[in-house]
Amino acid sequence: MSSLKNYSRRRFLTQSGLGLVAFAGMPGFLQAMEGMHGMPKLTPNKASPNFKPDVEFDLFCQSGSVSILSGQQTQVQQYTALLKTGPKETLTNIAGSYLGPLISLQKGQKVRINLYNKLTEPTVTHWHGLHVPANMDGHPQYTIDPGEILVYEFEVLNRAGMNIYHPHPHEATAKQVYHGLAGALFVHDDEEAKLELPAGEYEIPIVIQDRLFDEQNQLIYARNMHDRMTGFYGNRILVNGRPDFQIDVASRAYRLRILNGSTARIYKLGWDDGTPITVIGVDGGLLEQPEVKPYVMLAPGERLDVWADFSGRNEGSQLVMRSLDFSGVLPKMAGRMGGMMHANTLPVGSNYPIFTARITKKVSDSPKLPSQLSKINWHPISATANPDKPLPIGISEGPMAMLLNSRPYKFDDIQDFERIKVNTIQLMEIFHAHGGSGGHGKESAPATEEHGGMGMMGGMKHGNDDQKGSGQSMMGMGHKGGMGMMSGMKHDDDDQKSGGQGMMGMGGGMGGMGGMGMMMTMAHPIHLHGQQFQIVSRSVSADNAADYATVRDGFIESGLKDTVLVMPGEKVRIIKPFQDFKGLFMYHCHNLEHEDMGMMRDFLIE
Template sequence: MKRRSVFSLAALTGVSAVLGACSSEQQSPGGASAFTNRLRIPPLAKPETGKDGVKTFALALEAGGRSEFLPGKSTDTWGINGAYLGPTVRAARGDKVRMKVTNRLPETSTLHWHGMRLPARMDGGPHQMIEPGTTWTPEWTIDQAGMTSWFHPHLHEKTAMHVYRGLAGLFLIDDPSDPRLPDRYGVDDVPLIIQDKTFSSDGQFSTGRVDEGTYGLLGDTILVNGTYDPFLDVTTELVRFRLLNASNARVYRVGFADNRQFHVVGNDAGPLEKPVAVDRVKISPGERYEIVVRFAAGETVVMDSKGEDEKSANDIEEEDFRLLKIVATAKPAASPALPATLGGTATVAPAAGVRVRTFSLSGSEINDKDMDMNRIDEVVPAGALEIWEIDNTTFAHNFHIHEVAFRVLDVDGVAPAAYQAGPKDTVFVPKKAKVRLAVQFGGYTDPLSPYMFHCHILRHEDKGMMGQFVIVTPGTEEQVPRVLAAMAGHHHG
């Protein structure tokens, strides 16, 4: 296993800022990070609330950004409401939200609400294209557990490059009925968007391998919230970190250099039943984990990622990275005790006789088929609980299903680790492994508007490793056409 230092990126909104001085060690693989730059916290998006009570969030996809990441070098970037990355959208269960998405890019894009349970026409997948200069305005009522979600482009065959250039942001849902956890954004409730990049000698993002090779680009430079070589001052005993792997392909095993224990409190789609003590969490692209960490007065500790010692189950190259230096104040404010229960439920295996669907993953196909925008692969009755069996016949993948929340029943017949037992929408699938999921579908029906299931390694998704399903009124499954000729190339402006 090779070791590389982390070079986290300072993604600046608007004009470039001057970063702190950096030694040559920091800029070369194998050097030690000095953690000279304060971690950037993405700003909270400010909605406008109309007389109808709907909260409207305005988001603009923008090209032409200039961000100083490496000291003294300017990088061309894309962003949402700024030069790189986007603001954090925060709303509560029960809120009616409207997203006013304007495309100021020189090309067509989309914006997908990853992890949201909402009508398919509002999902932001490859059928909801936004042409340059136009605005798309989906709206829905939030009705799901408190969780950490995110948004990113999802256009067919070009998702990897759009995300890599900087189009991504967090979407947080609060549930007033949840037990109390640290929730002061940027203080004791801190988002961590983890990405890897490679820079050319002039400071530009290297893009040559984004659409090449087995996995696409695996970068040697780690970004955290768009901050280069970051540190964070913490002022409370407990801090909740919302981890998002927004990388195109890289897998991380996040923990701390001193191997301290911390607690996982939430998975992709909501809270666990109770806190789970761990010293590492494995997180593949698109996955999220909420963790709570205790800090002692005046201490300094480094959050890092460790590659697997044994790689028999995972052939994505894993390396060691230093992610973030955390410095605790000399007199941290007392935090409420971590709740003994979190409001989630235990995984219960579906009863005998439920529908079982099987999916075989190859290099870039699902069930020996490439993605076809006009083909419906699966038709599911609203509210169904099904078992989806994912049989990976080749190298490592991961699997994301839109709209749903699922539980991982087992991986090669073995139950998942306790910290992975909560509701999820994305799961890592090791090479040659079989994963069984208990999938709970929602109630939004539309026989003509599909949701996606796909590998969230973005190079694989773009190559065609994606399928489509519709949710319909129970009993009408056989009436649904499997060809969507009328939907092909359908754009929303």
């Protein structure tokens, strides 16, 4: 019986790819994805007369054109800035790039930023990684219309680290980031300064992005729904907004500040000659001690602080940073479809160059790598408010749904477990929630009748402890569940038993995804706004072990994070503080196409 069940499931997975493409092309599909719930419009924040900034600058969102490829200039959207008060090194432009200026701040500074919307569409800017009040975080409800000004005022509370600033308007984040609105923001502090790490010309930002161009050098983005289902991928790798990027270095140590600024692409970074990568920091700043890795995984929104020592290398030699071969981050279905979903792209998980370091000068002196970098204030599980019941972040995917905790994004849709007391530390678990409990049992988010997910095989019957559901009818509607194909398949998962009937039925369960959701399961970089968190543990199912083996040595758990890559079949436990500020703080997939499709939720800190 078991072998028959497995054979039937394999046959369905193999045969359903083309059906999904056809399904995604249905007229109602695009409407379903673009008809999401609206967002309230608040009056833009104004400057407070009682706030005395140490640093103030104007930040403009505007259209422009830059030379990226040979020939015609490319139309982009970009940040520009004008310093009004503060040290001159606060803003540094990247010559010839569409990327926003590098912003450098000091811990403890009071900062005012005047955001001017000079676009023809609404926008707002999020300070990804910064610990700021909710009304200064760039939540989509603070989006401003063309011609409006939004004033941010906050004190820099972060430890030293590399952060990001980018747009966060509802359902338009990916498009605006893709067209150029992004930049790096560095925080510095006394702890970092005492290390005397490479600085100035020896500290190099590396912002990695992929883009797709037409014959007139104009950016192509999300031509159809197929381009969004697994995220949008380009066939050109740009670094700091430039193709075929090269840095000229001396034979000494450098500090490379690396950011994955792509909307969806995941990289497995490694030197072409097998030289290990020495990591000294991640999203939330410096590690306590350096870590040496054969390669490092880098998902959208993640950052790396790399000690790159070119000492002993001959003048004229070069070293190439590549993205190395790996597997498992895209749905199995996508591989079977032979690239139909993303024509003309550079295959995800293939081997290709990112940038080249060319040694142009031989020197004898070089700084030494510190053995101790920083001190991190770790929180034990016993210090959390919920050591025996982690807050769930359940991921589920389908051709018409990208969900967290069984629900698409909707403003003012806070669930009980998404209400968190301020000044508490929370244990959380991120997992793939396909079929009743997604393997999470009683700790999972409750399945809801009102918000079943829309996905193939959505009418499957799922067991989640004492919760039961059933799928029924052909193109019929179950009990307020999710749209689905092949809903009548039976599926047993551990001690969960389920059954249903009919095809193209509507059914319930956690996200209404069932077997199709499991077939579409893919890696998701999950970003939590506000304070950085620590990773407690990672575990992966036996079914995903082979793919996981191609990436597992590239994860770093010894630093503070605000974005974590969760592989198919993986559970990641984290500890996150919610201190100082009340209000709405988002959590979402940083595959930005998925964020715009609804894989986003709010925590309400009370």
